[in-house]
Amino acid sequence: MRLNTEPRLSDPDALYAALMDAHRGLSAEASKKLDAKLVLLLANHIGELPPILDAIALAKAPPRA
Amino acid sequence: MRFVAPTYAATPPPRARDAARVVIVGGGLVGLTAALDLARRGIAVVVLDDDDTVSTGSRAICFAKRTLEIYGRLGLGQRFLDKGITWNQGRVFHGEREAYAFDLLPEEGHEYPAFVNLQQYYAEAWLVEACAATGLVELRWRNAVKGVENLPDGARLIVETPAGDYTLHADWLIAADGARSFIRRALGLSFAGQVFQDRFLIADVTMAADFPTERWFWFDPPFHPGQSVLLHKQPDDVWRIDFQLGWDADPEAERDPERVRARVAAMLGPDVSFELEWISLYTFRCRRMERFRHGRTIFMGDAAHQVSPFGARGGNGGVQDADNLCWKLAAVLAGEAPEALLDTYDAERVPAADENILNSTRSTDFITPKSDAARAWRDAVLELAASHAFARPVVNSGRLSRPYEGHGRPAPDAPVLRAGRPDWLLRHLGGEFSVVARDTPPATPLRAITLGRDVEDHSGLAAARLGLASGEALLLRPDQHIAARFAATDAAAIAAAHRAALCA
Numbered sequence: 251m252r253l254n255t256e257p258r259l260s261d262p263d264a265l266y267a268a269l270m271d272a273h274r275g276l277s278a279e280a281s282k283k284l285d286a287k288l289v290l291l292l293a294n295h296i297g298e299l300p301p302i303l304d305a306i307a308l309a310k311a312p313p314r315a
Numbered sequence: 316m317r318f319v320a321p322t323y324a325a326t327p328p329p330r331a332r333d334a335a336r337v338v339i340v341g342g343g344l345v346g347l348t349a350a351l352d353l354a355r356r357g358i359a360v361v362v363l364d365d366d367d368t369v370s371t372g373s374r375a376i377c378f379a380k381r382t383l384e385i386y387g388r389l390g391l392g393q394r395f396l397d398k399g400i401t402w403n404q405g406r407v408f409h410g411e412r413e414a415y416a417f418d419l420l421p422e423e424g425h426e427y428p429a430f431v432n433l434q435q436y437y438a439e440a441w442l443v444e445a446c447a448a449t450g451l452v453e454l455r456w457r458n459a460v461k462g463v464e465n466l467p468d469g470a471r472l473i474v475e476t477p478a479g480d481y482t483l484h485a486d487w488l489i490a491a492d493g494a495r496s497f498i499r500r501a502l503g504l505s506f507a508g509q510v511f512q513d514r515f516l517i518a519d520v521t522m523a524a525d526f527p528t529e530r531w532f533w534f535d536p537p538f539h540p541g542q543s544v545l546l547h548k549q550p551d552d553v554w555r556i557d558f559q560l561g562w563d564a565d566p567e568a569e570r571d572p573e574r575v576r577a578r579v580a581a582m583l584g585p586d587v588s589f590e591l592e593w594i595s596l597y598t599f600r601c602r603r604m605e606r607f608r609h610g611r612t613i614f615m616g617d618a619a620h621q622v623s624p625f626g627a628r629g630g631n632g633g634v635q636d637a638d639n640l641c642w643k644l645a646a647v648l649a650g651e652a653p654e655a656l657l658d659t660y661d662a663e664r665v666p667a668a669d670e671n672i673l674n675s676t677r678s679t680d681f682i683t684p685k686s687d688a689a690r691a692w693r694d695a696v697l698e699l700a701a702s703h704a705f706a707r708p709v710v711n712s713g714r715l716s717r718p719y720e721g722h723g724r725p726a727p728d729a730p731v732l733r734a735g736r737p738d739w740l741l742r743h744l745g746g747e748f749s750v751v752a753r754d755t756p757p758a759t760p761l762r763a764i765t766l767g768r769d770v771e772d773h774s775g776l777a778a779a780r781l782g783l784a785s786g787e788a789l790l791l792r793p794d795q796h797i798a799a800r801f802a803a804t805d806a807a808a809i810a811a812a813h814r815a816a817l818c819a
Contacts, residue, residue, distance in 0.1 A: 282688055286695035294705040 253304035317551055318436055320368050323443070325457035328474070328481035335361040335453075336648065338472065338485035340460050340498055342366075344375060344435055345616030345633035346491030347442035351389050352641035354449035355746065358648060361483070362452060363474060365459035369443070372593040373434035373519050375630030376549055377530075379716040380420070381725060382634045383427035388745035388795070392427065394441055399431030400548050405530035407712050409697040411537060415707040419715060424730045424776050426739040430530075430715070432549050435630065460492070463501045469611045487644060488612040491633070496618035499604065508602020509676065511623065512562040513683040515597050518575050520554050522589035532712035534682075534697055538581045543682050543712070545625075553592055556582065557624070559682065566596045599623045601672045601679070607636075608661045615640060620668035622675035625682060625713035632671045635718060636664050642793035652817040659722075659818065667719030674714040681711035723796045726751070726789075729777035731770040738770065740777050744791050748813060752788035753778055758806035761790075761813060765803075792816055 259265055273281050293302050337353060339346045342364030350360045378386075378395060386392045407415040419429035446452035461480075462473030470488035474481050490498035499506060531546040533539070542559035549555060558578055560569060568574065575594055583589065603620035607613060616633030640660045646652040684690035699706035718725050728741040744751060749762040753772075756765045766772040766783070781789060781797075788803040790812045799812035 279687065279691060282691035283695045283698070286692040287699055290695060290699055290706060290709070291703075 251298060251301050253301040253308070255308070318434065318440075320371075320436060321440060321443070323367050323454065323456040325367060325477050326455035327478040328476050330481065332482050332484075334484040334486075335359070336486045337361070337489065337644070338363060338470070338483060338487070339489040339491055340472075341490065341492035341496075341616075341618065342439075342443075342454060342456070343370065343491065343493060343616070344439055344442070344630055345637055346489070347439060347446060348385070348389070348634050349489055349491060349615065349637040349641055350446050350452045350454075351391075351442055351449070352637055353645060354446060354451040355389060356641065356645035357451070358645050359451045360453070361485075362446070362454045363458040363460060363472070363483075364454070364456055367456045369436040369439035370434075371436075372517075372595055373436070373549060373553065373555060375435045375627070376432050376547060376555055377627035377631075377715070378431045378433055378438070379627060379631045380425065380427045380429050381716075381718040382631045383431060384725070384728065384741055384795070385634055385638045387426065387741065389445070391441055391445060395431050395433060395438070396427070398437060398550055399433040400528050400550055401428045401431055402528045402530060402548070403429040405532065405712075405715075407710050408531070408533045408536060409701065410535055412701050414534070414697050414700040415710045424774065425728045426741065427728070430627070432547055432555075434549055434551075434553065437550070460497055463488075463498050463612075465502055465610060465612050467610065486611065487648075489640070489644075490612060490614045490618045491616045491637075492618050494617040494621050496614070498612065499614060499618055502609065502612070504604055504609065506602050506604055506621075508600055508621070508672070510600050511598065511679050511683060512685075513598065513679075514560040514562060514564045514566060514569070515599075515624075516558040516560055516564075516569055516575065516578070517593070517595040517597070518556045518558065518579055519549070519592040519594075520556060520579055520589040521552050521592050522554060522583070522587060523552055524554065524583070524587065526554075530715075534693075534712070536582075539578065544582065545712070554589075570594060570596055597624075599679075601676050603665070603668045603672060606661055607664055607668075608657055613640060613644075613657065613660065615664075619664075620672065622671050623679045625678040626671070626675050627713070627716045628671040628675055631716040632668065635667065636660075638794045639664055639667075646817055652819055656818040663719070663722045666721050670719050670721075671716075678711050678713045682713075723792075723798055726791055726795050726797055727780040729772070729780050730774055731766070731777055732773050733770050735771075740770070741795065743770065744795050745793070747793050748816070749791050750788050750809060751781065751783070751791060752803040753783045754785045755788075755803040757788040757803040757809060759788075759809045759813075761809070763788075790816065 337360045339362045342362045350362050353360050403420040405417050459475045460472050461475045464471040469486040472483045528548050533544045545557040547555040607619045615636035622628045643656045684693045696709045700710050731740050743764045750757040750759050751764050753766045757763045790799040792798050798816045801808040
């Protein structure tokens, strides 16, 4: 399976708000750990490596000028 | 009973110019294993060691199942079982909680367990005895190599002894002289890899304690906050405690026995009395030589490759090098195979070293996070593991030694009956090429064993683990690795597979 990057979120604002709520008031260290836990939980939900490797590559790509 | 280290008499120079067919430099675990393996194949060997005793300190304590099977083939397996501490299970703790537990041998029906813990000095002392008993191994103690020249027909060594120097010509040179290998450095061969910025302290303590015989690993325990600790049981009531200290620790100060005592006391509590047996401060690297064979000079063990201790892949990897090389060298010396067979040692053991280095590096990356982000990830895994099963296998406190299977797997062991008595399959498959078949005796002049005729596969485990159908047969190399599969009646296929395995 390849990573699906088509728009799929029915309520993107709700997603963003939930992430902001989760990080509110956390130290930099605690925020890093929270993000790591989120990635681990979601990676396990996806359950296979190829789309996750795709995501890592996309996330590491430099922003478009 | 406590181990009393033997002292071996220094061997004076035999004559000013000496020669031997096979010389092994380094009478440690790996060099002695190779010496015994070659001697079991009828090859006379000279072993040079710069010391006059066995390993100082317990060092490589975890002997893996495959290594035990090799020692079984060499006739020492029962000694490891009798004296060693058998364990199959491990537990990982985070803070005060258990994060993860594992069972390395969850099935019955193997002669050897996943691991036996034993001080390296016992193994070396037994190997010295067994080598001497063959009458083919000449052990030369306090014979230090101080010069080496790699020649087309072997190697020329300059050897220093307390009674003077001599020159020794070796037709074949096996360098098993450890991570700081003189031979490797003298020949200017590279040894590249990664350095890890962390320091560890081994404290072997003698105490009467009732921890279970399991591998226990703590991340950030209350008694040693912010660092990791590993606990292993050894024979003679000796316990290995390995404390992570961090890169900033002062090695000199940490060696102070009083300071070590305080660390151990913090772990065990005030009521446990113990004695310090051995202290070792270490850092480590993961690296290997580009090639292990350089003409007639062949490297093995730590001289060829080095890993972190987490995973017990150093000693075990080295013993498995010896297992791989010795039958090949014996076949070349007997004229049964061309020297090209020795290139397969490189082709098989270099990837094996890479696999060990990969696992060791990954464990180290988990145990010693290299950035704030890496630490956050490590802690995230450990915290999730407390309540979610999926995160537990991500916890990495060492991926424990398994044989490399890139060139075929070693035959699995299984219980069998021989003349109605319980026996083990692997006991009949070591040392020389052999063919194992099921029901139909194989058409081969090689040593053959047929399940259902020579031995009874009463549990069905032998056929199941070998994946052997009725009428099928497998060729096993002298190191018990499965080389080929064919119909038992196909004499031509069996003969061709045998030739191919010898590069003949």
